[in-house]
Each structure stands twice: as C-alpha cells, then as structure tokens.
Amino acid sequence: MTARVPAVGVIGTGAVGQTVSGAVVASGLCDRLLVASRTVEQAAALADDLGDMRAALGSPVRPAATEAGELRECDAVVVAVRARFTNTRTSDVRMGGAQANAPVIRSLAEQLVGYPGTVLVVTNPVDLLTRLWAEVSGSQRVFGIGSGLDSVRYRLTLARLLDVPVGAVAGHVIGEHGEAAVVCASSTTVNGHPVPVPLQQVRDELKVRPGRINAGMGRTRCGPAGVVASTLRLACGVEDGATELSAPYGKTWLGIPVHFTEGQPLPSLPPLDAAEARQLEAASTKLRAAYLAVRGVPLQPLPGRNGP
Numbered sequence: 001m002t003a004r005v006p007a008v009g010v011i012g013t014g015a016v017g018q019t020v021s022g023a024v025v026a027s028g029l030c031d032r033l034l035v036a037s038r039t040v041e042q043a044a045a046l047a048d049d050l051g052d053m054r055a056a057l058g059s060p061v062r063p064a065a066t067e068a069g070e071l072r073e074c075d076a077v078v079v080a081v082r083a084r085f086t087n088t089r090t091s092d093v094r095m096g097g098a099q100a101n102a103p104v105i106r107s108l109a110e111q112l113v114g115y116p117g118t119v120l121v122v123t124n125p126v127d128l129l130t131r132l133w134a135e136v137s138g139s140q141r142v143f144g145i146g147s148g149l150d151s152v153r154y155r156l157t158l159a160r161l162l163d164v165p166v167g168a169v170a171g172h173v174i175g176e177h178g179e180a181a182v183v184c185a186s187s188t189t190v191n192g193h194p195v196p197v198p199l200q201q202v203r204d205e206l207k208v209r210p211g212r213i214n215a216g217m218g219r220t221r222c223g224p225a226g227v228v229a230s231t232l233r234l235a236c237g238v239e240d241g242a243t244e245l246s247a248p249y250g251k252t253w254l255g256i257p258v259h260f261t262e263g264q265p266l267p268s269l270p271p272l273d274a275a276e277a278r279q280l281e282a283a284s285t286k287l288r289a290a291y292l293a294v295r296g297v298p299l300q301p302l303p304g305r306n307g308p
C-alpha cells in the first residue's frame with residue numbers, strides 16, 4: 001500500500017472544495033495538493049489559507065494554486081464546482097443544477113481528456129454529471145460522490161433509531177443521489193444480524209437532513225468532504241474497503257457499492273428484495289431519461305469573474 005499519495009487536485013474553491021482541501025491537509029494524505037477554481041485569485045487564496053493550516057498542524061501536504069488543465073500530474077482530482085444559478089426547486093432539488101452545471105463539467109472534462117488518474121465528481125446532479133465527465137473525457141476511473149453520503153446518513157440515522165453504535169450498522173443507500181435513492185433495508189444488519197428497519201422514519205430523515213444543514217449554515221460541506229476524503233484513500237490505494245459511488249450500471253450511471261483493493265475498483269450490488277429491485281429499476285429509468293437532456297446541453301462560455 002502507498003504511504004502517501006504524490007499529488008491530489010481539487011477543482012472549485014467553494015464550500016465543498018474548501019472543506020475537502022482542509023480535510024486533505026489535516027489528514028496528511030498526499031505530498032502536494034493542487035487547487036484550481038474559476039479564477040486564479042480564488043485558487044491562490046485557498047492555497048494560502050491551506051498553507052497556514054499546514055504550518056499550524058505541521059502537515060506534510062504542500063498546497064499550491066494552479067489551473068484545471070494542469071492537474072494531469074495528480075493521482076486523483078476532485079470536482080466540486082458549481083455554476084452561478086438560483087435553484088428554485090422545492091422537490092428533486094439536486095436536478096435543479098443540471099442545465100447550469102453541465103456546460104461547466106463538459107468544459108473542464110475537455111481540459112482533462114484521457115486523464116489516467118481517479119476523478120471524483122461531487123457536482124450535482126452527481127449521477128448525471130459523473131457520467132458526462134466520463135463520456136467527455138474518456139477517462140476510465142471516474143466516480144461520483146453522493147450515495148456514499150446517503151449511506152453514511154442512513155447508518156447514522158438507523159443507529160440513532162435503534163439505539164446502537166453506528167459502527168455496528170452495515171447497510172447501503174444506492175441508486176440516485178436524490179429522490180430516487182434506494183434504501184437497501186433487506187440486506188442491512190446490526191452486528192451482522194438482519195434488523196427491522198423503520199423505513200419511513202429513515203426516508204424522512206434522509207429527505208430533510210440536507211435541507212436542515214443548508215438552512216442552518218448555507219451549504220452542506222463537512223459530510224461530503226468526509227466522504228470524498230475517505231474515498232480518496234480507497235481510490236488511491238492507501239487502504240482497502242468499500243463505499244457507495246456513482247458508477248456505470250446497466251444502461252446508466254447510479255450509486256452502487258464499489259470495493260477497492262489496492263486502488264482497483266470492483267462494483268458489487270447488494271442482494272435486493274423485490275421492492276428494492278423495482279426502485280432501482282425506476283431510478284435507472286429516471287436517470288437514463290434525464291441524462292439525454294444533460295448530454296444535449298451545448299457548451300456555453302464560462303461565467304464571468306464576479307460572484308463565488
């Protein structure tokens with residue numbers, strides 16, 4: 001196993017990009033952390049701030065600002081960009097970013113065509129935009145962060161409802177990172193034993209939790225950053241294990257468990273009961289249709305230099 005990864009890149013210096021970068025510096029994952037954003041000023045500012053963190057912690061990670069196209073030398077690149085738009089949706093909220101974010105993802109993926117490292121896409125709607133990045137760039141190791149966060153929230157919620165330690169709970173949320181998420185209750189265990197899952201209470205919490213975090217502090221950032229940081233460790237071969245990632249499945253891309261051994265990914269679907277299998281098929285149908293619209297979004301000039 002690799003002790004420390006040579007270089008990791010982060011594109012986007014907003015809430016998620018900042019928190020991911022801070023987690024990488026604090027954890028000492030890599031030798032160099034290269035950050036890029038819409039403007040060089042944003043990237044330079046984050047690199048300076050991370051430099052302060054590095055000095056305070058004595059971290060080995062050396063941060064530097066760069067441009068997205070220069071990230072080829074990195075072992076892994078995290079994509080946490082967001083176009084400037086106002087999301088007016090009250091349901092299926094993540095889909096609200098499809099038309100605005102697709103041209104940005106397409107443009108960045110074109111700058112990294114054939115990139116051989118791992119790409120972790122965070123930008124929503126993540127299942128569609130991960131697929132878009134993979135198809136535009138032709139890269140083979142492209143995964144989306146989303147179902148891993150849903151699964152962490154599921155295990156936390158179930159542990160609270162059943163009054164057991166979270167580490168005792170094993171279970172997945174797969175499918176779409178959004179309204180069509182599938183809670184794999186039938187294969188969920190506590191200390192290795194099947195348990196009755198209070199599904200409605202779980203679904204209610206999964207639905208309101210992101211909105212509650214957003215309402216309280218503007219954006220969700222620590223949860224996604226934690227999932228990105230742990231996935232970087234798996235994908236870069238620092239440790240073996242599994243997490244739920246958006247990856248090719250059947251005729252679309254959606255969240256499924258992926259097991260990494262020395263950085264090599266192996267997707268594997270958990271056993272599903274009939275209702276869960278139907279829900280997964282519905283998610284797949286929804287994402288296939290939604291992707292057609294995203295793929296048709298033409299490349300537009302990048303947004304101006306004002307704003308986030």
Ligand SMILES: NC(=O)c1ccc[n+]([C@@H]2O[C@H](COP(=O)([O-])OP(=O)(O)OC[C@H]3O[C@@H](n4cnc5c(N)ncnc54)[C@H](O)[C@@H]3O)[C@@H](O)[C@H]2O)c1
Nearest residue numbers: 012013014015016037038081082122123124145146224308
């Ligand atoms: N998948 C998940 O689990 C999950 C969780 C939280 C957030 N998200 C998504 O992650 C994305 C980022 O969220 P955020 O809160 O950090 O957004 P944010 O608005 O705080 O930051 C977005 C960043 O992207 C940068 N950016 C915009 N256009 C760019 C371009 N062309 N090139 C480079 N950088 C560019 C902006 O300058 C800004 O630094 C959003 O789409 C959000 O919905 C996903």
